[in-house]
Structures are given as C-alpha cells and as structure tokens.
Amino acid sequence: MNLDLWLLKATCCRFVLSPSTSFYFTSSLTELGRRLTSSIPGTSVFLFGKADAEGRGLVQRRKEVGWFKRPVVYHHLSHDLGSTPTPTHGLTGVGAIPYMMNVNLTLDTSNLTLGRRVAASLRASSPGGLPGVQAMAFPHKGRIEVACNVDLLPRASLSTTPSEHVMDTCLGEEYVYTPASEIERRVHNESGGVALVGTTLVGFTPDQARTLALKALTSGLDTAWKTVTAKRRM
Template identity: 45%
Template sequence: MSSTRVGLRLAACLLNISKARKKDVVESIARAAVADDNGQSRAQTTVLNIFSDYDYNRSVITISAPIDGLGSSVTAACIKAFSLIDMETHDGVHPCLGAVDLVPIYPLCGVSVSECARVARGISQDLAALVPGCSFFLFGKADEPEERGLAQKRKDLGWFRKDTVDVEAIRPDVGGGPSRRYGLTGIGASPYVMNCNCTLDTQDLSVAKEIASAIRATSKGGIPGVQAMAFPHNGKVEVACNVESIEDTEVAPPIDEGLEFFSYKILGQSYSYALPRSIESRIQMLAARHGLATAGTALIGFTPLECKRLAEYAILHNIGEFWKHRKGVFM
C-alpha cells in the first residue's frame, strides 16, 4: 500500500547518540520516540532500526513519522538521551560533539527539504527551552541563510573534546554555551544521507586515511556525494562514509569511472546517490594498490527507498518498535 494513497507525508531522523555499550540505555532512548513515560504510544511513529557500534560508543536510531509529528517524537528521544548520557564520562573512538551528537531530518515521501528544515529548527528551539544547558548548531537547509553542510559546520566549530575544548569560546546557533555534560548537538536538514562503512584488513590508519581522502567528493576523482573519515575499529581500521543524496544536474555522474548511482524523486525533485557496492569496489581497488584486502562493508540503516517502504509498512501496521520485529517482516 502506497503512503501517497493513505496520505502519509513521511520524513525520517537518523538520530546519532554517544552511547552504544549499554543496550538498555540505547533502547530506552528509542522507546521514548514511540511512547511517553506512561507507555502511551505516539501515533504514527516508528523506530525502524538501531545500529550500535561498541568501539565507536555510538548508536544511530532511525525514527520515521509523518512530518507533522516527527518533531515531537525526536524531541522526546533527545530529552531521554540527555538525561542518560554524560559526555564527561564518554569514551569512544569516533569523534563526537555531544551526548546527542546529530539530529538530521530527511524527507522520504511528499515532503520538501525546506519543511524538514523547519522541523529541525523547531526541535532545537524546543530542546533549548526544555533542557537547560543544551546547545545546538544548525546545518544544511536549517542553517539560514548560509545553508552550510555538516562537514563545514563541524570544521568551523571544531570537534568537541571534553579535556581541551574552551567551552566558553563556542557560540552555538541555538541555546547557551555548551555544558560539559551535554556538549554540542548538530541539528539540520538535507536530502537523505546514508552511512556506509568499509573495514580494511590492516591496522595501518595512515593508509585508511589516504583512501578516505581519495574517495571524498571534494577530492579530484572522488565520488560525488561522499564524505569519508578513517578510524581504528575492532582491531582493524574502517573507512566510514556519509553518502549524500545529491540533486541531479545536467552533468551525468562519472559512470566511466566504474561508479553506479541510483536515482529517485520526491515532489518532482530528482536525487541520486552512489550505490554502496560501488563505494566498496572503489575502496577495494584503492586498498589493493597497497596490497590490502577489505574485511566487510556495513550499511548503517537503509537506502532512502528502503527507509520509506519500511516506514510505510510499520506505520500502517502500528508497529512502533519495528526494530524488534524487522527480521522476517516485509523486506
């Protein structure tokens, strides 16, 4: 059944929190998105997936709902996360800015990026009022008027480092100066961004950094829409990629470089993203030049159309905690 036929205008939040090593804490944050403290369900909201990485001590919670209700569900999950995560005791390989690290809002069906930006700004304002001491920077379409992307805003602000950062020197977009407990949270809106991480069978971080640099969209010959970093991970190293959906232009993707792209439309606007298997192939090719092999690739969550399809199913069947039921259900 199509979301258009039943009037669902869907968006998603891939909520990034700085906690992975306590499953009960992560799941309580996910549950807060779909039910209040009394167990009353939030209508038409679902948590599709929870991806937790022990080394990174970071989890990504995929929340989806109609655009008009997504903000309140995400706000509730963030409030719960702020109450349970203390950045002063946080330890993990992945750089992070805050207890609630990122709150990106993405359109799925019948929703514009501008609408997602309004929701993102509303979440930041609500949280600033409800959780004293929280601080936020805005990115993407929510960052008015410059609309700077996440990578640029992070560069402008610097990574949060609880032991060295001059907290008082940071000037957030919303809220007061960052506290040591909560850190700094990024909230924004853009076309859908996937996370695709490829592990190299080595402990040589310098090689992984070289490969990450080579595939970035900003590098000559890089992959359009890809941002990449390299980190130690489970005794090896990992090239972690953000894979952006980019607006189609008259310039075709460089398919002659062996890259494959998938195109889709929302409200008549066409977007394309590099396929994970294509990113993996490029990394494998670059690794082979160093005599290395890859040791697996993980897609964190879903592609945009998978996210849309599963959200439609979960909401229409009233499955709020979909992450518990996902296996064997409409895939």
C-alpha cells in the same frame, strides 16, 4: 506530537520543498531546536542544512563546531542554541538535508596514512572521486576505519557520470547514489592489498528509509524504524 515523528517529518519534507516554503521550513527547524533546548535543560544544539541560515552541510558544520577534535573538550565545542555543551548532554545537530547513508569500512591495518589516502580517493571532491561521497579515516580498535557519508543526488544534477562509476537509482529514479558495493570496490583497488575486514551500512538505503517514513506518517507508528535492523554487516 512525538518528537521522533516530528523529526521524521522534518527530514522527509526536504525532498518536496519549494522556494515558497523554504523560509517556513527553516523557521520550523529552528523552533524545533529551541523547543529541545528549553524542554531539556542543559541541552545544546548546532544547526545545519535547511536549519542553518547559510545552508551549510552537516560535515562542514561538524568540523566548525569541533565535533571531530580529540580528546573532546565539551565546553570548547561551539553551538547555536541552548547551553554550553557538557559531557552529560553532549551536542545535538538539528537540520534537514537530502537523505544521506552512512557506510563504514574497516581496513585490517593500523596505517593511518594509507587510510587517509583511501578516503581521499573516495571523496567526490577529489579528481575521479565517487559522486556524492564524503569520507574520512581514523584509528578504530587497532585498525583503520574509513567512514563515508553518501549523499542522495538529483539525477538531473549529474550531466555526465564516468562509465566506470556504478550508480543506483531510487525514489522513482529521480535520485541516484553511489552504492556500498561501489565504495568497497574502490577501497579494494586503492588499499594496496590490505584486507577489508567488514563493511557496515548504518541506517537504511534511500528506498527503505522512504518506505519506513511513509509507514510512520500514515499509520502514526513513529517507531517503524525499529522493525528493521539499523546496523548491518554487508
């Protein structure tokens, strides 16, 4: 089976896992990582989500392996499978988590302190933060980029949502997520008048991803995602 399609299937299965299939699914993902490192000598892998024995999330695992440290010293990066990381092969993450969008916003400033304050206001872990949002700020081409991971959340998991938070529904209204427009609104309110140069949605909305995944799985067209522009300015 084509590796891209295998990965697509693994990602989709995360939504329909039952307790009885969790062990099998975890084993399958670990095997995928082993196949990758054995078929491409020099490749290294770290595991996250359902592939990780502790179920640690992607952001947590990236921090633990040293993903965000600059400058990158590849042989200092930790890994779970394969060879010691090198500049040639980098470090690959293998895992499965509920669908996650990436929304990147660029502020017309070089003030990293401001960027970090804006990012903190977005995080779900902060008081009044946006549900399902993880965020960090860093310098990018003379400006500050605020990069957000936006998790898909089971609707039933949110007992209450503050009235000022706008949430979009998807996948038969069983899941909700914070839309890019709501993130933009919060950034505008917290940036103290600093202009927002642009917003990029990397990838697809949850419903777009589901449509493309079903198309790939039912038609065998494992490059269906290429028919849609993967990076868009909003």
